[in-house]
Amino acid sequence: MAKNDFEIDCRPQTLDDIVAANEEHLKALERAAKKELKTYLSRSRLPVNLSFSGGKDSLATLCLCRKLLPGIDLLFINTGLEFPETVEYVRELCRSQKLKLKEIRGAGDFFDQVKSFGPPAKDYRWCCKTNKLGPVTTFLRENYPKGCVTIEGRRIYESFNRSKIMAVERNPYVPGQTTLSPIRDWRALEVMLYIYWNKMEPNPLYEQDLERIGCWLCPASLQSEFFSLKSSHPEQYDQWTGRLMNWARKNNLDRRYVDWGFWRWKRHPPKMQEIAKEHKIDLQICSTGGEDAVxxxxxxxxxxxxxxxxxxxxxxxxxxxxxxxxxxxxxxxxxxxxxxxxxxxxxxxxxxxxxxxxxxxxxxxxxxxxxxxxxxxxxxxxxxxxxxxxxxxxxxxxxxxxxxxxxxxxxxxxxxxxxxxxxxxxxxxxxxxxxxxxxx
Ligand code: SF4
Ligand code: SF4
Incomplete structure (x- = not known):
């Protein structure tokens, strides 16, 4: 290629420039996802709803679905552990955009349940069942007794577990619910650009460098993310670390078990075991037991x-x-x-x-x-x-x-x-x- 065959635009690029440069690509993504949704929905008579968490993936899915199903119900599971900004964002978005919000809340209190189960861990996520699956199942049974189709923003690139998501799935544990995942193979950047292309504002927490907009104490989040709560959400940070410390004390655990994030596993990966060994941190949780009651x-x-x-x-x-x-x-x-x-x-x-x-x-x-x-x-x-x-x-x-x-x-x-x-x-x-x- 000869010199000067193309020109490089050296102006600082704005978000609008990036969206404009990718417009054709975004249109193609949208066309494919819409076609897939239309094909499935034309064969189904079940009511349709959208699972909305307040995160970027569900917002992109909302942008897509509104073009086909303007009056769709938005199901928001408020686990009681959502960031306050997320709850506010979801409610305000639905109010200003005149969207039909169905906020689902669980009956039990998470912190009471911690007294029985202990803190949740990456490999011990009882909270997903008590605070998400349980309330959703009850809600769907009461509101969609004949079954429903739920459109979700899950993507294969999010985690190993999600890498096998299919376009249409039956939820084996929520009878009657079929889930559709029209943006399953979109990348995170495409999701964000699609949102801006649709002139929507994502959850303000993304501005605070949070990658995941889920429960604020989720053990699956990075230790660095959890640690950043200390400055961004000191009230929540103090509340949870206080409870973790009490639990550690009762179980004769070193305070580093909490400070260094060991609480986030039940069965620790080799690297964490090595660190514990090197610093002489006992990972064994002994029940304070002794009581006869079972x-x-x-x-x-x-x-x-x-x-x-x-x-x-x-x-x-x-x-x-x-x-x-x-x-x-x-x-x-x-x-x-x-x-x-x-x-x-x-x-x-x-x-x-x-x-x-x-x-x-x-x-x-x-x-x-x-x-x-x-x-x-x-x-x-x-x-x-x-x-x-x-x-x-x-x-x-x-x-x-x-x-x-x-x-x-x-x-x-x-x-x-x-x-x-x-x-x-x-x-x-x-x-x-x-x-x-x-x-x-
Ligand atoms: S029969 Fe049962 S109670 Fe008796 S010694 Fe064996 S395990 Fe223990
Ligand atoms: S009787 Fe009990 S210990 Fe003996 S082989 Fe059967 S299961 Fe094992």
Whole structure:
């Protein structure tokens, strides 16, 4: 190419310049998404709504949908943990644009639930079920009894979990709901340009360098994002760190467990384990236990943040024996890997996968029916270990000589064939089953 064949415009570029330069591309994106929506909606008679979080992706989806469905209902789940700016933004946008807003609120209080479940973590997101999935399911059942189509702004580039989003999906955990994701393969920059092209203003929180406009204490956000709350939202930051500190104190945890963000995992990734080791931070959460009363809280369902069905539960049980005994006995359910350092036992069984913590937390990923069975089996085994009377009936019932009683149950995993015969006539197993009837 000869010199001077093209000219470079050296003027500072404005946002309008960038939008104008990309207009044809934005039109093409819009055309494709509209066509997809029209094709599906022409075949459906169900009422249509739009899931609106106040973030950029749902705003771009709103811009798109209004061109086809001007009177569409906007469903906004107010988890109680939204940034105040987001709640204000959503309400004001709907008021000024004359949009039909349906604000969905959960019944329970998140901070009360923390007392039972402990803080949520990246791998223990009970809050998604209690504060999102639960209220949405109730709302849809009451307002769209014959089912509905929900248009969402989810995108494949957001996370690994979302990389497999399809154009049309049935939500297996919200009966009757079909979801459409017309902007699933748009990039973040395209989303922002599309919003500006449509002359809409995104949530002002993006001006504060926030990447995600979700719950302000979400454990999935970066530690740096959480830390920036300290200056941007000191009230929320103090409220949450205060509660985390109390919880850490009760569980004999170092304050660095909170300050350095270890609370954001139940099962810590190798890098975090290394840091903990280097700085002598104990990651094991010991239940303060000791109380005889058994109680259980459980959150069930597909996490809106993930793809699989899961149960997050917290079992409060007597602490008569160390967790290592529980971990050993869990091999009657599946293959167990026990980490003394983490105070955690992972179980792989034909029913699904589970992790059990010394603190009483239980996380299960499996099919719906299988997950319930796994929760029952795990809880029963924990209680059986803790309430064992030492009668040794189980030893006689096991033809493989796989179970023996020292202080409590001890199972030889190489011999055990998981037949369950050792629980016949076991008073601890019977008692556990009776107690658990209330919960599982
Ligand atoms: S009776 Fe069956 S489940 Fe119980 S320890 Fe023996 S082999 Fe394992
Ligand atoms: S039968 Fe049950 S209560 Fe008796 S020793 Fe075995 S596990 Fe313990």
């Amino acid at each position: 109680s259980m809280q459980a959150a069930r369902g597909r996490s809106p943040c993930g793809l699989e069905y899961s149960i997050e539960a917290n079992l409060s049980a007597p602490q008569n024996h160390p967790f290592s005994a529980v971990a050993g006995a869990l091999s009657m359910i599946g293959t167990v890997k026990y980490s003394q350092e983490l105070g955690a036992a992972t179980i792989k069984s034909e029913l699904g996968r589970a992790t059990v913590f010394a603190s009483g937390h239980i996380m299960i990923i499996a099919g719906k029916v299988e997950a319930e069975e796994l929760l029952r089996n795990i809880s029963k085994t924990i209680l059986r270990v803790q309430m064992c009377t030492g009668c040794r009936i189980c030893e006689k019932n096991c033809s493989r000589e796989a179970i023996s009683i020292e202080d409590t149950i001890s199972v030889d995993e190489k011999k055990c064939i998981r037949c369950g015969k050792c629980s016949r006539g076991c008073i601890a197993a019977d008692r556990a089953a009776k107690i658990l009837k209330r919960y599982v």
